[in-house]
Amino acid sequence: MTEKSFMAGFGGQGIISMGQLWVYCGMKEGLEVTMFPFYGAEKRGGIARAGCVVSTTEIASPLVTTPDSAVVMNEDSLPLCEGIVKQGGTLLINSSLVKTETKRKDCRVVKVPCNEIAEKIGDGKIANMVMMGALSKVTGAVKLDKLEPVLKSFFPPSKHRFIEMNLKAIEAGKSAV
Amino acid sequence: MAEEKRLMKGNDAIGEAAIRAGCTAYFGYPITPQNELTAYMARHMIDHKRTFIQAESEVSAINMVFGAAAAGARAMTSSSSPGISLKQEGISYACGADVPCVVVNVARSGPGLGGISPGQGDYFQATRGGGHGDYFHLVLAPKSVQEAAELTFEAFDLADQWRMPVMILADGMIGQMMEGVTFPEPRDLEKLPARPWAAGGQYKTHRPINHVSSINLVPDELEAKVHERFLRYEQIKKKEIRFEEVNTDKADLILVAYGTSSRVCLGAQQMAKALGIELGIFRPISLWPFPYDRIAALAAKGKRFLTVEMSMGQMVQDVQLAVAGKAQVSFYGRCGGNIPTEEAVLAEARKLLGK
Amino acid sequence: MELAYGHPKSLKPIQTKYCPGCGHGVIHRIICEVIDELGLQEKSIITNPVGCSIWADLYFDIDSVQPAHGRTPAAATGVKRVRPDHLVICYQGDGDLAAIGTAEIVHAANRGEKFTTIFVNNAIYGMTGGQMAPTTLVGQKATTAPYGRDPEGAGMGYPIHVLEMLATLEGTRYLARGSVNNAANVRKTKQYIKKAFEAQMSGVGFTMVEILSQCPTNWSMDPQESVEWLEKNMIPFYQLGEVKNTLEASK
Known part of the structure; x- marks a missing residue:
C-alpha cells in the first residue's frame, strides 16, 4: 500500500500540522512516511501545502505530483488540487469554504463541512482535524485508531488539554463520510 | 534497545x-x-x-x-x-x-x-x-x-x-x-x-609546539606536502567510494542520480516496472570520490545511462568520464528550483528505449 | 649570579627575517616576556595574520594557527571558545584588521570574545610592498597612493582610529595604544599587554592593544628616520594611552 496525499489551503488553516500529524500517526502505525511542506513567502495568510506519502514499503519520490488523494481546504486551492489528483483518486473538499463544484468526473468526490463540524465541537480551528478523520476513513491508509497516546507524544504537554477536542474532531470527520 | x-x-x-x-x-x-x-x-x-x-x-x-x-x-x-x-x-x-x-x-x-x-x-x-x-x-x-x-x-x-x-x-x-x-x-x-x-593542551604532555597552517613558501616543500595529500x-578512492544500485543487472538503461533526484528516479523505475519496462538505478552516495570504476564496469556490460539532476547537467560529466565514450550517456534535468517528476523521468526513459 | 635580563623562553633564539628597524621583532619579544612572566608558555596559542607577521610562527615558541587574511579574529574565536583555559593571542596588522577583516574584528569585539588582539599599526601594507592601508596618514605616500593619501579629492578616505571605534562596543573591556618607537614606549606597551593578558586569563571580555610600529622599508627611510617619523606624525594622530579600561568595573 502506498497512499500519496496532497493537502492545500491558506496559511493558518493548519495544513502543515495536518500533514505532519498524518505522517506521524502513519509512522506510529508502522508505515514508512514522508512529508514535504510548502509555504508562500508570506508568513501568514499565504498558500500552505503539504505533500504526504505513507507506505508499507520504502518510499520512492517524496514529491507528490499525482496524488491518490487531494485535500482542498479552501476555494483557492480547488483548481490546483483538481488539476493533479489521480484518475480514480479521491478529492476531499472542505464544503464549508469551497462552494465551486469540481469539474473532475473521473474521481471520487467527498465533501465534508469541516468548519461547521469543528465549530459545533467547539473551535473552528480544528477543521483540519475533521478533514484528517475523513481522509483516514476514505483512504484507510492511516487508521488513526488508539490515537490518544499518539497525540500525547506528538503535542507538547502545554497543548495536552486540546487533545480531547482534537480526538472528537477526528472521530466526527470519520463519521461524516 | x-x-x-x-x-x-x-x-x-x-x-x-x-x-x-x-x-x-x-x-x-x-x-x-x-x-x-x-x-x-x-x-x-x-x-x-x-x-x-x-x-x-x-x-x-x-x-x-x-x-x-x-x-x-x-x-x-x-x-x-x-x-x-x-x-x-x-x-x-x-x-x-x-x-x-x-x-x-x-x-x-x-x-x-x-x-x-x-x-x-x-x-x-x-x-x-x-x-x-x-x-x-x-x-x-x-x-x-x-x-x-x-x-x-x-x-x-x-x-x-x-x-x-x-x-x-x-x-x-x-x-x-x-x-x-x-x-x-x-x-x-x-x-x-x-x-x-x-x-592547545601542550601543558599536559610538554610535546613540541604545533602549527596548524597551510602556508609554505618553499616550492619543493609545498609540492611535497601536496603530493602527500x-x-x-x-x-580514499580505494576505501570510501559508496553507491547504491537497483536492478542494474536486469535493466539496459540505468538512471544515474543522487539525493532527491535519485528518489524521483526510483519512483520512475517502479512505474516502469508496472508497465513491464526494466530500468536500473545507480546512485552515487560519495560524490567525491566518484564511483567511476563501477559505472565503467556497467558500461562494459553494454548498459546505457540516463543521468537525472536538478541542474543543467553537472554530474553527467563524471558519468561521461567514467564510460569514456564506450556507452551512451543521456541527460534529463530541471533547474530553477524545480524537481523532475517521476512521470517526466519515465517519459524520458521510454523515449530513449523506444518503448 | 642572578639573571637580570635574558632572552624570553617563549621566543625562539633565532634571528628574524624582519627588515632592519621593523617593529615586529620588538613586539614579539615583549609579548613573549609577558607570556613567560605569567608562566603561560605551554598554555598559549597565537593566531597569526596574513602580512609580514605571517612569520610569527617561526619565532614564537608556542602553538599557532594560521587562518586566512583578516579572518584571524574569527579563528581566534573558535580557538578560545574550545580552549577557554588558554591564553589566545590574535596578532594582526593594519591591512588584516582594519581592511579585509573589519567585520571579523568588530563582531569579535562586540561579542566580547575573551582573547587579546595585538594590532600592529604601521600605516602601510608591508608584505605586499607598501600599498595604502586603512591607517595610512593623510598625505602619506604609498604605491597605491603615489601622490599621497587624498581622503576626499581622490576618494581614498581617512585613516581609521580603530580603538576609538571599538570603544563604543560594550563587549570591549580594555583597549590601549602603545608604540615601539623608543624604549620608554616599549616598556609602557609591555605593561598594556600584560594588563590585557591578565584580564583575558581572569575571563573578562575583549582586550586589545594597538601598537604603532615603524616600517622603514616601505616608508623608504632608514631605521633612525622611521622612529622619528613615527613620533612626529603617527603619535599626534593616534594618541597613546588606555583608550578604554572597564576592567575594574567587572571585579
Missing part, C-alpha cells in the same frame, strides 16, 4: 546527528532553506553546554570552524548555496592545513541569489575543490532524512580519519521534508579520536 523512530525535518535530523557524533562547536549564519538546522544547533548545543555562535557572516563562520577544529574540537558549519560560496575560502585553508571539519550544504537553486527551492547546481563546486588551489575533500549526498542523519554522524569520523573537511551535500528537499529517523547512540566525548597535531586521496 534502539531508540524510537522520530519524525523530523532533514535539517533537524542533521543537527541531532552532529551533536551525537560529538560536534562540540557549531558556527552558522542564517540562510534559507537550512535555517532549522542553525536553530536546532542553537538550542541543543547550548543545552549540552557546547559552543554555538551565530556568526556575522558565512566567511566568519567557516573561519571559526577552522579555529575550533585546529584547536582540537569536532566543529561544523552549515549553509545553503550562496553561503557555501562564501565558505570556499575557509574550506581551501582547512584542506591546505589538513583540518578536519564538517560542512553541510542544504543546496538551493542558483546562480546568484537564485531561489530558495531545492537545487543540485553546486555539484561542480562541491566535487572539484570549490576554492583555490589543488585539493579535494569528501562529499556525501544523502537521499533521505535517515541517510542525512547517518552520513552526518559518520562525516565527523571520516573527517578525523582522513584529516579533511567532509561535505554533506543535501538539497532543500532533504532539508525541509519530514521523515521517520532513528539515531545512533551519542559518542562519548572522552573517547573521540586524539588530535595530537592540534593547537594526493597519496591520501588515492587511499
Whole structure:
C-alpha cells in the first residue's frame, strides 16, 4: 500500500500540522512516511501545502505530483488540487469554504463541512482535524485508531488539554463520510 | 534497545546527528532553506553546554570552524548555496592545513541569489575543490532524512580519519521534508579520536609546539606536502567510494542520480516496472570520490545511462568520464528550483528505449 | 649570579627575517616576556595574520594557527571558545584588521570574545610592498597612493582610529595604544599587554592593544628616520594611552 496525499489551503488553516500529524500517526502505525511542506513567502495568510506519502514499503519520490488523494481546504486551492489528483483518486473538499463544484468526473468526490463540524465541537480551528478523520476513513491508509497516546507524544504537554477536542474532531470527520 | 523512530525535518535530523557524533562547536549564519538546522544547533548545543555562535557572516563562520577544529574540537558549519560560496575560502585553508571539519550544504537553486527551492547546481563546486588551489575533500549526498542523519554522524569520523573537511551535500528537499529517523547512540566525548597535531593542551604532555597552517613558501616543500595529500586521496578512492544500485543487472538503461533526484528516479523505475519496462538505478552516495570504476564496469556490460539532476547537467560529466565514450550517456534535468517528476523521468526513459 | 635580563623562553633564539628597524621583532619579544612572566608558555596559542607577521610562527615558541587574511579574529574565536583555559593571542596588522577583516574584528569585539588582539599599526601594507592601508596618514605616500593619501579629492578616505571605534562596543573591556618607537614606549606597551593578558586569563571580555610600529622599508627611510617619523606624525594622530579600561568595573 502506498497512499500519496496532497493537502492545500491558506496559511493558518493548519495544513502543515495536518500533514505532519498524518505522517506521524502513519509512522506510529508502522508505515514508512514522508512529508514535504510548502509555504508562500508570506508568513501568514499565504498558500500552505503539504505533500504526504505513507507506505508499507520504502518510499520512492517524496514529491507528490499525482496524488491518490487531494485535500482542498479552501476555494483557492480547488483548481490546483483538481488539476493533479489521480484518475480514480479521491478529492476531499472542505464544503464549508469551497462552494465551486469540481469539474473532475473521473474521481471520487467527498465533501465534508469541516468548519461547521469543528465549530459545533467547539473551535473552528480544528477543521483540519475533521478533514484528517475523513481522509483516514476514505483512504484507510492511516487508521488513526488508539490515537490518544499518539497525540500525547506528538503535542507538547502545554497543548495536552486540546487533545480531547482534537480526538472528537477526528472521530466526527470519520463519521461524516 | 534502539531508540524510537522520530519524525523530523532533514535539517533537524542533521543537527541531532552532529551533536551525537560529538560536534562540540557549531558556527552558522542564517540562510534559507537550512535555517532549522542553525536553530536546532542553537538550542541543543547550548543545552549540552557546547559552543554555538551565530556568526556575522558565512566567511566568519567557516573561519571559526577552522579555529575550533585546529584547536582540537569536532566543529561544523552549515549553509545553503550562496553561503557555501562564501565558505570556499575557509574550506581551501582547512584542506591546505589538513583540518578536519564538517560542512553541510542544504543546496538551493542558483546562480546568484537564485531561489530558495531545492537545487543540485553546486555539484561542480562541491566535487572539484570549490576554492583555490589543488585539493579535494569528501562529499556525501544523502537521499533521505535517515541517510542525512547517518552520513552526518559518520562525516565527523571520516573527517578525523582522513584529516579533511567532509561535505554533506543535501538539497532543500532533504532539508525541509519530514521523515521517520532513528539515531545512533551519542559518542562519548572522552573517547573521540586524539588530535595530537592540534593547537592547545601542550601543558599536559610538554610535546613540541604545533602549527596548524597551510602556508609554505618553499616550492619543493609545498609540492611535497601536496603530493602527500594526493597519496591520501588515492587511499580514499580505494576505501570510501559508496553507491547504491537497483536492478542494474536486469535493466539496459540505468538512471544515474543522487539525493532527491535519485528518489524521483526510483519512483520512475517502479512505474516502469508496472508497465513491464526494466530500468536500473545507480546512485552515487560519495560524490567525491566518484564511483567511476563501477559505472565503467556497467558500461562494459553494454548498459546505457540516463543521468537525472536538478541542474543543467553537472554530474553527467563524471558519468561521461567514467564510460569514456564506450556507452551512451543521456541527460534529463530541471533547474530553477524545480524537481523532475517521476512521470517526466519515465517519459524520458521510454523515449530513449523506444518503448 | 642572578639573571637580570635574558632572552624570553617563549621566543625562539633565532634571528628574524624582519627588515632592519621593523617593529615586529620588538613586539614579539615583549609579548613573549609577558607570556613567560605569567608562566603561560605551554598554555598559549597565537593566531597569526596574513602580512609580514605571517612569520610569527617561526619565532614564537608556542602553538599557532594560521587562518586566512583578516579572518584571524574569527579563528581566534573558535580557538578560545574550545580552549577557554588558554591564553589566545590574535596578532594582526593594519591591512588584516582594519581592511579585509573589519567585520571579523568588530563582531569579535562586540561579542566580547575573551582573547587579546595585538594590532600592529604601521600605516602601510608591508608584505605586499607598501600599498595604502586603512591607517595610512593623510598625505602619506604609498604605491597605491603615489601622490599621497587624498581622503576626499581622490576618494581614498581617512585613516581609521580603530580603538576609538571599538570603544563604543560594550563587549570591549580594555583597549590601549602603545608604540615601539623608543624604549620608554616599549616598556609602557609591555605593561598594556600584560594588563590585557591578565584580564583575558581572569575571563573578562575583549582586550586589545594597538601598537604603532615603524616600517622603514616601505616608508623608504632608514631605521633612525622611521622612529622619528613615527613620533612626529603617527603619535599626534593616534594618541597613546588606555583608550578604554572597564576592567575594574567587572571585579
